[in-house]
Amino acid sequence: MSLRYAWAFLTRLPGGAHPPTDRDLGRSVPWFPLVGAIVGALSGAVFWAVWQPLGAPLAAILAVATGVVVTGAFHEDGLADTADALGGTTPEQRREIMKDSRLGTFGTLALVLATLVQIFAVMPLASRDAVVAMVVAHGVGRALAVAVMASVRAAPGSGLGHSYTSHLRGLPCALSLLVSYGAAFAFGPVGVFAVGAATGAALVVGLIAHRTFGGMTGDVLGAIAQVSQMAALVAVSRLLDDFGWFWN
Numbered sequence: 633m634s635l636r637y638a639w640a641f642l643t644r645l646p647g648g649a650h651p652p653t654d655r656d657l658g659r660s661v662p663w664f665p666l667v668g669a670i671v672g673a674l675s676g677a678v679f680w681a682v683w684q685p686l687g688a689p690l691a692a693i694l695a696v697a698t699g700v701v702v703t704g705a706f707h708e709d710g711l712a713d714t715a716d717a718l719g720g721t722t723p724e725q726r727r728e729i730m731k732d733s734r735l736g737t738f739g740t741l742a743l744v745l746a747t748l749v750q751i752f753a754v755m756p757l758a759s760r761d762a763v764v765a766m767v768v769a770h771g772v773g774r775a776l777a778v779a780v781m782a783s784v785r786a787a788p789g790s791g792l793g794h795s796y797t798s799h800l801r802g803l804p805c806a807l808s809l810l811v812s813y814g815a816a817f818a819f820g821p822v823g824v825f826a827v828g829a830a831t832g833a834a835l836v837v838g839l840i841a842h843r844t845f846g847g848m849t850g851d852v853l854g855a856i857a858q859v860s861q862m863a864a865l866v867a868v869s870r871l872l873d874d875f876g877w878f879w880n
Contacts, residue, residue: 638663642774643671644704651796658799661782662808665775668857669815672770675699676763683759692755695766696747707773707861710854711746712739714841723846727787730851746858753865757872765868768816768826773861775812776834777853778805784838787847795850821875826864833863 637660640648651657679695686694700708713730716739720726729736754762781797782805816823834856841852 634660635663635666638667642667642706643702645702654796655799657796659801659804661778661796661800662804664778665771665808665812668774669767669771669812671699671702672766672768673763674702675770676766679754679757679762679766680759683762688755688757689751691759691762692751695754695762696750699766699770707854707857708743708746710851711858712743713851714837714849714855715739715742717851718840718844723787723844726845727849730845730849746862749862750865753862753869756869761868761872764819765826765865765872768819768823768868769830769861769864771812772816772827772830772864773857775809776830776860777857779809780834780838780848780856781805781853784842784848787841787845787849787852822868822872825871825875826867829863829867830860833859 634656636647636649637651637656638648639645640650641657641660642664651660675695675698678698679691682694683691712735713732716732716736717726717730719736719738720729754765757765782800782802786797813827816827837852837856837859838848841848841855845852
């Protein structure tokens with residue numbers, strides 16, 4: 633049942649079950665990386681299906697768009713709100729900006745750049761490579777969001793500390809991260825580099841959030857998932873020819 637709760641929370645596809653309480657949602661958090669990997673597999677499947685008839689550019693655009701549609705732009709919204717909030721001058725003002733549902737200049741630029749980075753990272757990959765890359769990137773991105781969620785304090789007034797995150801259990805979250813890392817490592821050297829790049833990106837976003845917002849918010853967690861996902865895709869795109877998957 634926890635997997636179905638995670639599925640309903642992170643995607644807009646049928647098959648999930650909306651958690652009746654914050655406790656139920658909190659207990660579903662360790663399943664987030666698996667849901668992310670499935671979203672990545674769906675995006676990769678679209679790339680694989682249209683890569684030959686439509687060409688790599690359109691295949692990359694449709695694959696990235698699939699991830700956005702399947703998740704209802706859930707993490708993209710967090711990235712945009714976080715970017716807009718960076719325009720504030722104090723932690724309090726930044727947190728207020730983050731709560732504003734209107735999209736600002738920084739948020740727009742962040743969304744455009746994030747979309748372009750993912751499209752151009754996936755575009756040069758062969759169809760099978762793109763599927764693996766997107767599974768790894770989406771899964772590891774959610775795993776790092778889970779790790780930060782379970783280990784970093786919430787920003788004052790964010791409400792995050794009194795929501796489902798207060799019901800997280802450390803051991804299942806740690807195991808979720810380790811399994812996600814292990815699955816990525818199993819794909820070979822490129823999987824290791826993808827995890828390293830994603831982890832570094834998550835640390836940078838986490839440090840920025842700590843200094844500028846005073847802690848974590850739900851939007852920052854979305855930004856971490858997005859930026860980590862981008863970093864993993866870029867690492868695969870750049871290093872695949874040099875190192876390959878385990879079967880190359």
